[in-house]
Amino acid sequence: MEVLAGLEAGMAALSTPMRVYVAAGRFTEPEPDLPELAARIRALLALIAADEAWQRFLPGYAPPSVQAICAALEPVEVHGATAFLARVATVDLVWPSHLHLPADAAERAAGRVVSLLGPKATWWTNHDAECGAVNGLTPVFDSLLAGTDGEHFALALQIADD
Template sequence: MEVDTNGSRPVFDLRVPAATVTRDFGVSACAVHAPERGGTVRAPPTQRQGTAFAHSRAWHDTGVERRGREDTLSELGGLLTALSAKPVVAVRYGAFPGGASPGDGPGPLADQIHGLVAELHRTWKRYLPSGATPPSASEIEGLLEPLGADAAIELMATLAADNLVWPGSKLMNREIADDTVTRIVHGFGAGATWWTNRRGASWDAVTACTFDGVVAGSDGEYFAILIQVGED
């Protein structure tokens, strides 16, 4: 981890092609990523760089300029994209247009989860019961439970690496998933809040799929979501 010459924001040593990251600063002011995993995007082993980053500035920096905001989204997007494996594992990340206090609860995150779930439903439509629709944003909000940072790291890495439908089947290398998720969660800082629909081996479904699991977090300015879905 480096700090830029102005000392204003953290800089990741992220070796992914810039072309793999898409940023959307239009009406929604959020960026969405759920690409096919074809080996084109991989976060390298990071030797636990996230641990050191936890003690530097969090992404939520009140003095960040527009350029810094775009760079932050690019870094966050590169890390999350390395965890995605559409259509089984999808991610979404971005910045809330007006900001949202971490103490506001999962409402703003539930809206973003609902949008991602709606996209997944279009992909999985032929495998779902006729007429199946995703829960509303308010229903998803009621299904989410808070997570501590360590629990968020463990669960997000599990959802990225381990197949919910076929236990023992790997979606990606677990060590790389652990390292990547650690950087994401520590990057958000100690003031971030994390949420999930899973409680141990049980869950409250946020999709119409037989299996699903989501972890979502925000520091009040930026947000990150990872979801795995599946049918047996």
Template sequence: MRGSEVVQNGDELTVRLQVLAHPLRVYVRSGRLPPTNGGASSGARGVLAAVAAETHILIGQLHEKDWQQHASDTDGPASVERVEEALEPLSAENAAAMMGRLASQDLVWPEFTFMERTEADTVAGQVVELLGPDALWWSNGDEHSWSAVSACTFDGLVAGTDGHRFAVLVQVGED
């Protein structure tokens, strides 16, 4: 697809996010959020629950597809509720930086890179920009600590939404 076709089809967010993916390490998911049960009255809490559910779907897919036999937690990935509890608010600037780091640098062996950091930062910034200035962003941790959600020893995630669309990036690893 050409750039203008992507914009017309509403797929630019998906296309940009896919650039950040890396086989067996960095997984991405984007799309439209389902309507929240409480509608507008459910506010940010309803949106957080919806993003946690979409994040849980991605984590379940990566576990089933690639990581079930390698994961350190035999109970499997965290429940939707546990994912929601793990998500901490993040500024758009910090979301872009964390997304760029997770897309470019291995959590387990930081000297191993998936893509150039400057390219990852640029694309991550575009993802953040596509969701707009009013988007809400979350992560399960920072450079030093995190709340595990994937059943793998290491995981890092960034999730965001403009209330209608969402984007999730997760990196997993075992040492």
């Protein structure tokens, strides 16, 4: 199976309407790095801002700059990426007892995505593991996990309003 097709299928399995937005693709830039990944995150945020369902919660919202997104990101160890990705797709940010997807299905899909990007992939989140805070990318609750193998990328962002 081609990596891109597998990433797209795996990420689609983690998506839920109005809550978990995903993207997967192949970079077109030569030697992409964190700014190119942040640009893809910014595009996903723009997609959410354009979603009619979120416009009333995000009036006047414009996604942060690529530089601001880079500054908000913290690394995630590869060995923790599967569980983190499954959690972004399943556990509601506001009501943690509510699951958006069955946990076992999300774990399988997340495992496929992490496996396709491989053991040398880099993973990033907007969570600060040191203090437990979230560097919000939107004015509402959000949780992001982004990974890249230097050629492909996978993004999952859950958004919620209280």
